[in-house]
Amino acid sequence: MALFNLNDLHLFVQAVDSGSFTAARHLGMPKSTVSKRVAELERRLGVRLIQRTSRSFALTDLGREFFQHAQASIIEAEMAEGIVRRHLAEPAGSVRLTASVPTAQFTLTEHLPALTARYPKLRLSVHVTDRFVDIVQEGFDIALRSHRATLPDSALVQRRLASHPFYILASPDYLSAHGQPRRPEELAEHATIMTSLTEDQWRLTSDGGDEALVTLQSVMAADEPYLLMEAAAAGLGITCLPTSVCRKALAEGQLVRVLPEWTAGSIETTILMPHRRGQLPAVRAVVDFLAERLTG
Known part of the structure; x- marks a missing residue:
């Protein structure tokens, strides 16, 4: 008789990923059932995996090591199942993705209906947060990240999708009232909406490779792109935004380019994924879809 079955491991991993038996309700069973199944797993193993009280839920040292191997076993099982799915049906199952608020809002959202239409058997779970997410430890399949600096080397698989100039x-209305700057230094004479709470300069690069560092008169500063875009559209002043954010506002005429031969740097969009999860058919389907839609 086996010491435990794969369902036991799955429930244990899901409970740990969720942070509590209560948070594991997405499994479609009562908290008490999940708790009893994990307790039965501990009984069969003869060890305590989780220390729980009415107020806390934490892995023991042995439980933490067991969780890492159990999680790997679940992934391997999903990959084995995926081999069959590839031959019998379209991609199916759950894919967990995390992205920052601006990346989700301006880069991801508009493509989700088409993704759902293409793969109706997929269940995409999107976690939107501006905190740093350790996708391996927190059990995510994909992270969609927008970044100015080069991402550090890691064990994660990285797939660059696009570069968006600022x-x-x-x-x-603002330009009608205050005139159109013709050279970078003329920006200093205009009201500007800064994208940094601490800096008052923009470093600009022309299509021909010339550079200019301009000190500006800030009337407002914000570190949230939607707020910057709305403030500029309302005529408060001149700002700079990546094309991933301002594309729609430009197309609709709410905003127009100033000094169109100059840009203020760029931001990259990259997909990251743990190596094992990146081999799952459902994960690959989402990654390939995003690469198709976002690469540029």
Whole structure:
């Protein structure tokens, strides 16, 4: 008789990923059932995996090591099942993705309906947060990240999708009232909406490779792109935003480019995934779809 079955491991891993038996309710069973199954697993093993009280839920040292191997076993099982799915059916199952608020709002959201239509058997779980997420420890399949600096080397698989230049932007009403700057240094004479709470300069690069460092007169500063875009569209001043954020506002005429031959750096969009999870058919389907839609 086996010491435990794969369902026991699955329940244990899901409970740990969720942080409590209560949070594991997405499994479709009562908290008490999940708790009893994990307790039965501990009884069969003869060890305590989780220390729990009415107020706390934490892995023991042995439980932490067991969890890492149990999680790997579940992934291997999913991969084995995926081999069969590839031959019998379209990608199916759950895919957990995490992204920052701006990346989800401006890069991901508009493509989700098409993803669902293409793969109706997929269940995409999207965690949107601006905190740093350790996708391996927290059990995510994919992280979609936008970043200025180069990402550090790691054991994660990285797939670069796109580079988005920062355009200098203003509303037509603002430019009608205050005039159109013709050279970078003329920006110093205009009201500007800064993308940093601490800096008052923009470093600009022309299409021809020239550079200019301009000190600006800030009327507002914010570190959230939607707020910057709305403030500029309302005529508050000139700002700079990546094309991933301002594309729609430009197309609709809410914003227009200022000094169109100049940009203020760029931001990269990259997919990251743990090596094992990146081999799962459902994960590959989502990654390939995003690469198709976002690469540029």
